[in-house]
Amino acid sequence: MMSRLVILSANSLKGSGPFGAGLVHASRSLHTSSQSRAPVPPLPETGGKVRHGIFPEEIFQLLYPKTGVTGPYMLGTGLITYLLSKELYVINNETLSAICIFSVIIYGVKKFGPSVAAFADKLNEEKLAKAQEVKDLAMSGLTQAIENEKKEQWRVEGRAMLFDAKRNNVAMLLETNYRERLHMVTNEIKRRLDYQIALQHLNRRLEQEHMINWVEKSVIGSITPQQEKESIAKCIADLKMLAKNTQAKATV
Amino acid sequence: MTMNLFNQFLSPTFLGLPLIAIALMAPCLLYPSPAPWWQSNRWMTLQNWFIGSFIKQIFSPINTKGHSWALLLATLMVFLITLNTLGLLPYTFTPTTQLSLNMAFAVPLWLATVIMGFRNSPTHALGHLLPEGTPTPLVPILIIIESISLLIRPLALGVRLTANLTAGHLLIQLVSSAAFSLLLSQTTAASLAVGLLLLLTILEIAVAMIQAYVFVLLLSLYLQENV
Numbered sequence: 001m002m003s004r005l006v007i008l009s010a011n012s013l014k015g016s017g018p019f020g021a022g023l024v025h026a027s028r029s030l031h032t033s034s035q036s037r038a039p040v041p042p043l044p045e046t047g048g049k050v051r052h053g054i055f056p057e058e059i060f061q062l063l064y065p066k067t068g069v070t071g072p073y074m075l076g077t078g079l080i081t082y083l084l085s086k087e088l089y090v091i092n093n094e095t096l097s098a099i100c101i102f103s104v105i106i107y108g109v110k111k112f113g114p115s116v117a118a119f120a121d122k123l124n125e126e127k128l129a130k131a132q133e134v135k136d137l138a139m140s141g142l143t144q145a146i147e148n149e150k151k152e153q154w155r156v157e158g159r160a161m162l163f164d165a166k167r168n169n170v171a172m173l174l175e176t177n178y179r180e181r182l183h184m185v186t187n188e189i190k191r192r193l194d195y196q197i198a199l200q201h202l203n204r205r206l207e208q209e210h211m212i213n214w215v216e217k218s219v220i221g222s223i224t225p226q227q228e229k230e231s232i233a234k235c236i237a238d239l240k241m242l243a244k245n246t247q248a249k250a251t252v
Numbered sequence: 253m254t255m256n257l258f259n260q261f262l263s264p265t266f267l268g269l270p271l272i273a274i275a276l277m278a279p280c281l282l283y284p285s286p287a288p289w290w291q292s293n294r295w296m297t298l299q300n301w302f303i304g305s306f307i308k309q310i311f312s313p314i315n316t317k318g319h320s321w322a323l324l325l326a327t328l329m330v331f332l333i334t335l336n337t338l339g340l341l342p343y344t345f346t347p348t349t350q351l352s353l354n355m356a357f358a359v360p361l362w363l364a365t366v367i368m369g370f371r372n373s374p375t376h377a378l379g380h381l382l383p384e385g386t387p388t389p390l391v392p393i394l395i396i397i398e399s400i401s402l403l404i405r406p407l408a409l410g411v412r413l414t415a416n417l418t419a420g421h422l423l424i425q426l427v428s429s430a431a432f433s434l435l436l437s438q439t440t441a442a443s444l445a446v447g448l449l450l451l452l453t454i455l456e457i458a459v460a461m462i463q464a465y466v467f468v469l470l471l472s473l474y475l476q477e478n479v
Contacts, residue, residue, distance in 0.1 A: 043289070093429035096446065098342035098427075100453045120294035123301055128291065 053109070257425050261349050261418065273382045275347050279334040303330065310472045318479035321472075328357065329468045336417060336460030340424075340453070349415045349421060358409035361471050364403070369478025380477055409470060420456045427452055 028087040049057040054073070083089040264271040264429075284295040292300070306329060307322050332348060339346025345352050369377035381398040382391065431445035 037288070040289070045291075093432040094342045096431050096435075096449060097424050097428040097453070100446070100449045101340055102344065104450070104453050104457065116298070117294060120297045120301075123297045124291055124294075214302065 053106075257422060257429075260345070260421060260425060263350060264345050272345070272347055272350075275345050277333075279331075279338055282334070283330075291299070310469065314472065314476045315479060318475050321475055324361075325468050325472060328361075328471075329464060332413075332464035332467060333461055335459065336464055339417070339421070340456055340460060346417055346421065348413055349418045351410060354410035354413045355406070357467075358406040358413075362406040362409065362474060365474040365478045372479075377478060405470075405474065409467060413463050413467055416459055420452075420459055423452055424449070424456060 051060060052055055060072050063075070067074065084091070255363060264275070284299060286292060287295060303326050308327050311319055311322055335346060335348045338344060339348070366377070369380075381395050381402070383394070383398070386394050387401065427445055427449045431442045431449060434442040434445060
């Protein structure tokens, strides 16, 4: 009995819970025809046109060829007059309450209709905007990914330069290392050779000194005391002669 | 004349067939059904928004276990509001003026909440019969009073709805018949009566919606107590 109301309540609560998807799939088994929904024909943007809020425009168009513009209004007036005159519709207290309630309804619709419609449109717009935002976010994310990929490709091209620079670096390091080691080796060899030279010098000097000492010793040993006396006398005689010579030179 | 006033509340039959069945089933044809496309039209959007915000508001103080009642209470609310407001149109029958219908809604739903409460946590449910901080001498009397108030709830629910709507319809009939009978002889008095009728109509629209809301709100409160 309230099944249709339940359905409409259920449909509005459909998003929540596990029942939503299940209902749709359960009813799939009852589909017998293979109708497909794509491509969907475009839906009309606005509803059917009405005049005075209730009467569809089609009635006016229907009667226009035969009765012109005033046709439907004459029809309405005639109908009401007929009902009233034949007392098919009796004016009683309910008529008054009908006038009251309909005036309240019409006033409400005229006053709050546009704002309620704008509110409903806003709700729909928000729903659309949310979905659009998701789509836009996905698209911007993908374009960003494409740009990043292109940048990475550009970076890959510069890889060769990087390798060259690194290679140069390494060669320089090796060269420096080699030269350092060469230097070190040279220094070591020179030190060893210097040592040998110093050794030789030392040896030579020792030999010389030794020889000089020996020569002196032997010379001193070979001077006899008589020779020493004779040499001293000779020296004195030489000295006297020299003194005489200088004296003679001085007086002259 | 007095008999006439209550004729509007007689359950309509036609050739022995109860027309109340049609009166109960027909209003749901007025509501839009969801379309298979993604964005619905204005009616559907408004209906979704209304039911969504109503359920969010009603069920925010209830814990998750009670949320299984959401569909039932949403349906009940939509049903009652439709019946009440459609009954304000002229020459219509309002099923919710029948006590039998309202009791048929109130008693099972209230009883369901009570049985649920006593089954799941009987001590907690019995504890509701004694408010906190009562002085000891008052305890026996208070328990009796609280249990009477518990048992009277379905009666109150049903009768509240019936009485409000019946009274409203009766008043509309009275004032409109007064205005109608005075219309030709004392026109100024009749115009005053028509003014009164306008205000009364606005009040009745409000009462119709509020009574439906109060019915569902009280049921949700009973649910919150017992779940």
